[in-house]
Amino acid sequence: xxxxxxxxxxxxxxxxxxxxxxxxxxxxxxxxxxxxxxxxxxxxxxxxxxxxxxxxxxxxxxxxxxxxxxxxxxxxxxxxxxxxxxxxxxxxxxxxxxxxxxxxxxxxxxxxxxxxxxxxxxxxxxxxxxxxxxxxxxxxxxxxxxxxxxxxxxxxxxxxxxxxxxxxxxxxxxxxxxxxxxxxxxxxxxxxxxxxxxxxxxxxxxxxxxxxxxxxxxxxxxxxxxxxxxxxxxxxxxxxxxxxxxxxxxxxxxxxxxxxxxxxxxxxxxxxxxxxxxxxxxxxxxxxxxxxxxxxxxxxxxxxxxxxxxxxxxxxxxxxxxxxxxxxxxxxxxxxxxxxxxxxxxxxxxxxxxxxxxxxxxxxxxxxxxxxxxxxxxxxxxxxxxxxxxxxxxxxxxxxxxxxxxxxxxxxxxxxxxxxxxxxxxxxxxxxxxxxxxxxxxx
Numbered sequence: 200x201x202x203x204x205x206x207x208x209x210x211x212x213x214x215x216x217x218x219x220x221x222x223x224x225x226x227x228x229x230x231x232x233x234x235x236x237x238x239x240x241x242x243x244x245x246x247x248x249x250x251x252x253x254x255x256x257x258x259x260x261x262x263x264x265x266x267x268x269x270x271x272x273x274x275x276x277x278x279x280x281x282x283x284x285x286x287x288x289x290x291x292x293x294x295x296x297x298x299x300x301x302x303x304x305x306x307x308x309x310x311x312x313x314x315x316x317x318x319x320x321x322x323x324x325x326x327x328x329x330x331x332x333x334x335x336x337x338x339x340x341x342x343x344x345x346x347x348x349x350x351x352x353x354x355x356x357x358x359x360x361x362x363x364x365x366x367x368x369x370x371x372x373x374x375x376x377x378x379x380x381x382x383x384x385x386x387x388x389x390x391x392x393x394x395x396x397x398x399x400x401x402x403x404x405x406x407x408x409x410x411x412x413x414x415x416x417x418x419x420x421x422x423x424x425x426x427x428x429x430x431x432x433x434x435x436x437x438x439x440x441x442x443x444x445x446x447x448x449x450x451x452x453x454x455x456x457x458x459x460x461x462x463x464x465x466x467x468x469x470x471x472x473x474x475x476x477x478x479x480x481x482x483x484x485x486x487x488x489x490x491x492x493x494x495x496x497x498x499x500x501x502x503x504x505x506x507x508x509x510x511x512x513x514x515x516x517x518x519x520x521x522x523x524x525x526x527x528x529x530x531x532x533x534x535x536x537x538x539x540x541x542x543x544x545x546x547x548x549x550x551x552x553x554x555x556x557x558x559x560x561x562x563x564x565x566x567x568x569x570x571x572x573x574x575x576x577x578x579x580x581x582x583x584x585x586x587x588x589x590x591x592x593x594x595x596x597x598x599x600x601x602x603x604x605x606x607x608x609x610x611x612x613x614x615x616x617x618x619x620x621x622x623x624x625x626x627x628x629x630x631x632x633x634x635x636x637x638x639x640x641x642x
Contacts, residue, residue: 201214203279203282205275205279205282208255208261209260209261210252210253210255210260210275210279211253211260212250212251212253213233213249213251213252214248214249214250214283215244215249216244216248216249217244217248220248221246221247221248221289221456222248222249222250222285222287222289223243223248223250223288223290223291223456224251224276224279224280224285224289225249225292226251226252226254226290226291226293226295226296227253227254227257227293227294227295227296228293228294228318228438229257229294229295229380229383229384229387230348230371230372230375230380231257231368231439232253232257232259233252234258234367235368235439235441236291238441238445239441239445239449239452242453243449243452246453246456247289247456250279250283250285250288252279254272254275254295255267255271256378256382256383257379257383258371262376262378264382265379265383266385266389267386268385268390269295269298269299269387269389269392270306272295272302272386273299273303273306273307276299276303277303277307286310287309287310287311288312289312289314289315289456290315291314291315291452292314292315292319293317293318293319293440293441294319294323294414294438295319295386297317298320298321298323298390300319301321301392301395301399302390302392304399304403305392305395305398305399308400308401313401313402313403313456314403315456316406317405317406317440317448318407318408318411318414318438318439318440319414319419319422320414320419320421320422321390321391321392321422321425322390322391323413323418324388326388328388329384329385330388332384333381333384333385336377336381336384337381340377341372341373345373348372349365349368349369349372351413351437351438352368352437352438352439353365353437353438353439353442353443354436357436357443368442393425396425397426397427399427399428400427400428401428402428402430402455403423403426403429404429404432405426405429405430406419406432406451407419407431407432407434407440408434408437408438408440408444409433409435409436410435410436412437412438413438434447
């Protein structure tokens with residue numbers, strides 16, 4: 200490792216490989232460090248001079264006051280290139296490092312030759328997502344975010360099969376200073392490089408992870424389709440595709456930068472041409488890719504033309520058909536009988552039940568008639584008996600009514616006679632009173 204003073208600030212970096220080879224610069228994600236590319240460097244330095252560094256605030260580089268910005272991180276990269284006297288380099292950026300690569304191609308296009316942008320976008324997530332991360336890391340420290348970050352970085356399958364590799368990145372996250380992580384979150388939150396994508400003149404390979412929840416494949420495809428020289432490659436990985444699919448990632452980088460991509464990209468990458476996409480052949484995560492998959496297939500031998508049927512000459516008449524007997528002619532002329540339809544079992548069962556119900560009803564019909572006749576006879580007899588009883592009681596009722604009327608008449612006559620007697624007595628007493636009064640006056 201080498202510590203260099205860049206603009207008065209210490210930066211940690213490693214430079215490996217042949218000094219005369221083409222230069223490739225590796226830029227890591229937020230929360231990681233330059234060791235993110237440990238699996239790639241051994242093969243990369245066979246072809247390139249490899250430069251990797253710890254971004255500001257991460258790893259062993261300077262931790263300055265935040266918040267940071269993509270422009271600030273891009274100027275750090277340019278200062279490192281100037282300190283190493285590198286005029287033009289190839290750039291491999293992962294996540295935030297990919298955004299720094301986009302900024303360099305837009306703001307300083309003369310310093311970049313070719314670029315590989317992995318698991319990145321021109322704008323990652325919304326402001327509320329990064330604000331929430333900043334709040335959590337400020338209140339709880341890195342311990343409040345590490346489990347979620349690891350789930351986003353690696354698929355569950357990889358975490359179960361490679362626990363030591365996951366533990367290495369967990370240690371790097373825990374060693375990150377909370378204020379530095381929050382400063383980088385602010386840089387990604389405020390970055391929006393979409394307006395400059397169409398102006399990028401460089402050949403660019405965009406690598407996406409099929410299972411990446413941070414930068415889904417769609418946002419990477421948008422970057423590749425907007426850049427005029429953009430190509431897309433999909434790997435079977437989550438967000439940390441340089442680690443989870445290291446072999447396929449490494450091979451794609453070497454082939455793209457050395458010019459051998461034209462031979463093998465046809466089976467791996469998704470070519471963006473207008474609205475059409477040609478899907479790649481997925482590779483097994485963290486498994487070496489067999490060389491035979493990348494050998495160009497030999498062209499198929501042309502198929503032999505099918506023989507055309509020879510035309511029938513006029514002299515070669517077809518043999519006459521054998522005469523048909525009248526019986527056969529009549530049988531062929533007769534329309535074929537349609538096959539009897541098989542009734543469904545449910546319909547047959549319903550029909551049988553209906554027949555059974557009809558038989559029971561027919562058996563009960565005579566009994567109902569007899570019961571109706573008996574009921575009618577009983578009602579007739581009761582009616583006749585009631586008529587006889589009423590006829591027998593009529594004379595008695597008449598005599599009783601006559602006697603009642605006579606009694607009422609006698610009572611009325613008595614009341615009338617009594618009233619008359621009272622009136623008569625009152626008149627007599629009234630006629631005597633005036634005479635007595637006259638006699639009294641005389642006296």
